[in-house]
Amino acid sequence: MKGAKLFFDCLVKEGVEVMFGYPGGAVIDIFDELDNSPIRFILTRHEQGAAHAADGYARASGKVGVCIATSGPGGTNLVTGIATAYMDSIPMVAFTGQVPTSMIGNDAFQEADIVGITRPITKHNYLVTDVNELPGIIKEAFFLAGTGRCGPVLVDIPKDIQQAQTSMTYPNKAEIPGYSPVYTGHPKQIEQLAKAIKQASRPILYVGGGAVASGAAEELRKLVAKTSIPVTTTLMALGVFPETDPVSLGMLGMHGTKYANYAIMDSDLLIAVGARFDDRITGKISEFAPHAKVAHIDIDPTSLKKNVRVDIPVVGDVRRVLKDLNKIVKPGQIGPWLKQISQWKKKFPLTYESKGDIRPQYVIEQIHKMTGGRAIITTEVGQNQMWAAQFYTYTEPRTFLSSGGLGTMGYGLPAAIGAQVACPDRVVFDIAGDGSIQMNIQELTTAVTNSLPVKVAILNNGYLGMVRQWQELFYKKNYAGTVLVGNPDFVKLAEAYGAGGIRVTEKKEVVPALKKALKYPGPVLIDFRIAPEENVWPMVPAGVSIRQMMSGLA
């Protein structure tokens, strides 16, 4: 069998249903076999779009996302998408074509050392040098991508390997001597954690993306039902605990709620669950949670004690550790703490000025209302991302898809496409800015040609808003490079791509426009002209304690 045909055999046996990608000279042989395989192929209009779509598919479905590109520029165009998935630990396998093995290293046409380039942004990567190794490598790639701390794996397949004949078949199992993630937490450590919970008077759960990846939402709810410990989540974990619950504190960190940050700072037991103490969470690290004993549950031992001291480390899969913990945990005496937190929640709610221009927060609240909170929200990066995180009430995991770690502008639209492929029956909304939407707007074609009815809400303020906000607050309003003069007419642009286009310039048009968009049978873009200098509040300036929150209104 030809390597290219075997490639699809392997993917089918791995259960792959869809692949996002873009062809080219070094992958023609693989594409030549495409029609003989049952795998659905989504042609994006840029390789970066393919990587983000595979990532969005993975985040929405929990399965491994798959993308493919040709050698050289095809591979380098995947790089941002791979790095995005790496920073957020998203399971993905990226395939690239490579020049024939005999030409590797000779500066051949469209040659790039993509294995070298992606080494620091993949969990692992492979250059296939023998067609007989292809099935084993593909098996390992999927195994690595989707187990332990998940992440992207790249497989580089030279053209002659795709053409070569082999009689090898897909193995049942991957055996990698140096890879054995620890899933079960150490019982002694879990006992210690249970003891600490019993003794704590001001505990808090700080929950990150690891809880989503491990499918721990149910165990987390059980833990809270037993102990009433308040929960704050990172951007990566929005929805893993219902924000409608009285002990939910929403998001913490730089643009987190005041009550979440105050609770962290006053806590005496901080339980980090699948989170990694990112600088956007901790602010000035030496002043973070100063009174707290720190417990940290994570599947990746390198996450423990990387940024902060840890008193009770538990290495293991979050879901399994919480399950074991739930068997023995007993609630502590935290009545006064819960009272304090509910007072903070009343005193410092997320709020915004509602007069005058269209406020982006209002738009997001209306999207929440009109989709019954059942939509999958993707975001671009910047103010749009923070408003989407703050003002939509998330109640289920895998409904908020956003580039958290890398902060990749241009992520939202292709990710929405991937999510819509994974969840054809759900409404998928990309909350965008007028800056970042232009980084991958070509993917409107992908949505149109594949009949994927994603909705794009551009919060159009004519600025690169988040950078402008920093310039306003910390750089004496020197709006260098952030004024987006010459934006295209987004409505006409959407129409040119074959999508629907709606412009909204007044508050009273917001709801009718959303109604129209939700009824629209295909992809649709809404250009909301929002208050141009609206800021994201509250805000902790970079490098200071998260107790010191700035706010525009309070």
Next chain:
Amino acid sequence: MRHTISVLVENKFGVLARVAGLFSGRGFNITSLAVGETMDPAISRMTIVVDDQGSPQIMEQVEKQLNKLINVIKVQDFTGGESVDRELILIKVKTTTNTRSEILEIARIFRARVVDVSLHSVVLEITGAVDKINAILNLLTRFGVKELVRTGKIAIARS
């Protein structure tokens, strides 16, 4: 403080780049590195000497990050533990008729082997632990060292 880390890795292309990238990506300098096959040709051993720059947390991270690499099978930090280490150096020392006998006497005391002699220089092979090598280097420097080649330290656990 210097740490000697012994790392068992799969003997595959690109593994050295992964290990080196782990250090370079964090701005750490490798003091020395020695790599060779073990009895099992599918497995290689790397002995890496690295300075912790005064922070034990850095070493903890390095060790964990090494373990995280897919091709790494086992990581051991030999620092302060029960291990034996050796380094081999080749050193080319300037000689004159006046200094040759003194240099050869130093070589004899340190059990260095003379592997090449010419009119104006002598090449010595010296094996030993760091202290011994530093001691002989100190003695030979004043004669003029034309070239020095070191293998980097290798280490093995005591039984």
